[in-house]
Amino acid sequence: MTLMPGSANRMDAAMTQSPDLVVDEPMTLRRFSRAERWTHRILAILMGLLLVTAAFLFFPELSSIAGNRLLLRNIHVIAGFALPVPLIIVAFFVAFRRDADRLNRFTKEDWTWLRSRDRRSGRIPVGKFNAGQKLNAAFTLGAIILMFLTGIIMYGWLGDTWRTGATFVHDWLSLVIAVMIGGHMWMAYSDPIARLGMRAGSVPTSWARREHGQWADEETDTSRP
Amino acid sequence: MSHYGMTETTTDTTSKGTPLGRRLVLGMVGLGVVGIGVGRQLSESLSNTVSAVAPGLASVIPSTGGFRIYTVTNGYPEMPVADYRLTVNGLVDRELTLTFDDLGALPQTGITADFQCVTGWRVNDVPWSGVLLSDLLQESGVKDSARALRFFSFDGVYTESLTLEQSLTPDVLVATSMWGKPITREHGGPVRLYVVPMYGYKSLKWLSGIELGATVVPGYWEQLGYDVDAWVGESNGRSDDPIT
Numbered sequence: 001m002t003l004m005p006g007s008a009n010r011m012d013a014a015m016t017q018s019p020d021l022v023v024d025e026p027m028t029l030r031r032f033s034r035a036e037r038w039t040h041r042i043l044a045i046l047m048g049l050l051l052v053t054a055a056f057l058f059f060p061e062l063s064s065i066a067g068n069r070l071l072l073r074n075i076h077v078i079a080g081f082a083l084p085v086p087l088i089i090v091a092f093f094v095a096f097r098r099d100a101d102r103l104n105r106f107t108k109e110d111w112t113w114l115r116s117r118d119r120r121s122g123r124i125p126v127g128k129f130n131a132g133q134k135l136n137a138a139f140t141l142g143a144i145i146l147m148f149l150t151g152i153i154m155y156g157w158l159g160d161t162w163r164t165g166a167t168f169v170h171d172w173l174s175l176v177i178a179v180m181i182g183g184h185m186w187m188a189y190s191d192p193i194a195r196l197g198m199r200a201g202s203v204p205t206s207w208a209r210r211e212h213g214q215w216a217d218e219e220t221d222t223s224r225p
Numbered sequence: 226m227s228h229y230g231m232t233e234t235t236t237d238t239t240s241k242g243t244p245l246g247r248r249l250v251l252g253m254v255g256l257g258v259v260g261i262g263v264g265r266q267l268s269e270s271l272s273n274t275v276s277a278v279a280p281g282l283a284s285v286i287p288s289t290g291g292f293r294i295y296t297v298t299n300g301y302p303e304m305p306v307a308d309y310r311l312t313v314n315g316l317v318d319r320e321l322t323l324t325f326d327d328l329g330a331l332p333q334t335g336i337t338a339d340f341q342c343v344t345g346w347r348v349n350d351v352p353w354s355g356v357l358l359s360d361l362l363q364e365s366g367v368k369d370s371a372r373a374l375r376f377f378s379f380d381g382v383y384t385e386s387l388t389l390e391q392s393l394t395p396d397v398l399v400a401t402s403m404w405g406k407p408i409t410r411e412h413g414g415p416v417r418l419y420v421v422p423m424y425g426y427k428s429l430k431w432l433s434g435i436e437l438g439a440t441v442v443p444g445y446w447e448q449l450g451y452d453v454d455a456w457v458g459e460s461n462g463r464s465d466d467p468i469t
Binding site: 057058060063064065066067068069070103104105106107108110134135137138139141142143145146149150153154161162163164165166167168169172173 | 262294
């Protein structure tokens with residue numbers, strides 16, 4: 001159980017004013033563990049560094065403003081090598097492994113949700129993560145693996161045979177990543193409570209019922225062992 | 226809230242469902258590995274298409290054959306053409322100090338050839354023109370004891386080297402124009418070196434000094450580990466196609 005009834009007073013009371021609110025139900029639900037939130041924070045900083053330095057290294061106009069190519073390159077390379085480290089560390093935490101398993105598995109409801117036009121209405125109750133979040137998670141992990149692999153080839157440890165091909169993949173994928181991260185940030189920007197969950201760790205039960213109905217049921221079902 | 230029927234699905238959700246996430250990750254990595262394999266051909270055909278359809282986009286669209294702009298200092302040095310001077314000294318018969326117009330008064334040579342970077346990118350068929358280094362050395366004369374040349378950039382940091390033998394081939398140009406226009410500041414203007422058969426780092430940008438000496442002094446990138454004799458396809462552990 002990951003209920004945190006004690007954290008209810010920290011929440012804005014207005015957030016919990018929902019017709020679905022059951023009296024003996026906790027007002028907030030624990031969404032992300034401390035380890036997960038710190039991992040997210042560190043990954044965000046490293047990703048930001050990578051994208052900004054990448055832009056300055058890649059676009060000639062920006063390159064000519066910045067100069068300092070060797071410094072930018074070193075920041076980019078160090079941030080790139082550092083990126084998998086928090087991911088590997090967080091894999092030792094049970095909460096993360098449970099969430100990773102949830103992200104991995106697509107249910108029938110996920111497909112229904114993806115196909116529906118009113119997927120944000122809450123009509124189709126989804127689990128802790130909706131299908132969009134699952135797809136984004138898979139893309140992000142695949143992208144990190146590929147960028148790391150192609151980055152190592154570009155760095156030169158594996159010789160030069162594949163360097164042009166690796167550069168090709170690295171360059172194009174970086175554009176897709178920039179778009180995906182832009183979308184990720186847009187989604188977060190438009191849902192303050194989702195951001196709260198990642199920042200503080202807990203979310204109002206009313207929000208969970210609306211956005212992740214199945215998960216809210218699981219977490220509030222006290223009859224469960 | 227109406228729950229779309231099926232309340233029984235709310236239990237045991239973590240262990241059910243197909244592990245599609247893992248398949249997506251593996252599929253993506255597989256696709257990427259294929260991309261690494263075919264990337265060279267893909268970027269070449271893409272490069273040709275882009276340069277035929279919209280040449281202006283070549284520097285913005287990844288892997289389409291644009292130059293990547295490198296500099297070794299803070300920013301890019303700027304030099305008004307009127308203030309530009311090229312000195313030729315060391316083991317020469319006559320020390321020279323040439324203005325941009327002086328260079329224009331010497332015999333002009335055009336070379337159209339590929340520009341190959343040691344990091345893998347190549348720009349095909351770039352037209353350059355300027356003064357052959359061998360013509361310039363004819364002006365200054367070369368003492369018998371001279372064996373090597375050192376090149377200096379007015380950025381104050383970048384240096385390069387060639388042997389005298391390499392310098393006298395018709396493959397080394399003191400370039401004053403690129404793509405039919407004055408060389409831009411980013412590309413090393415107003416005057417840069419272009420060493421046709423060698424990797425790009427030998428083609429020193431912002432050229433301001435040529436010094437003849439008795440031995441080769443490794444240049445900036447060579448002190449960082451790159452080969453002094455930087456033949457394309459035969460140095461730096463690379464196997465690129467020869468320059469055409």
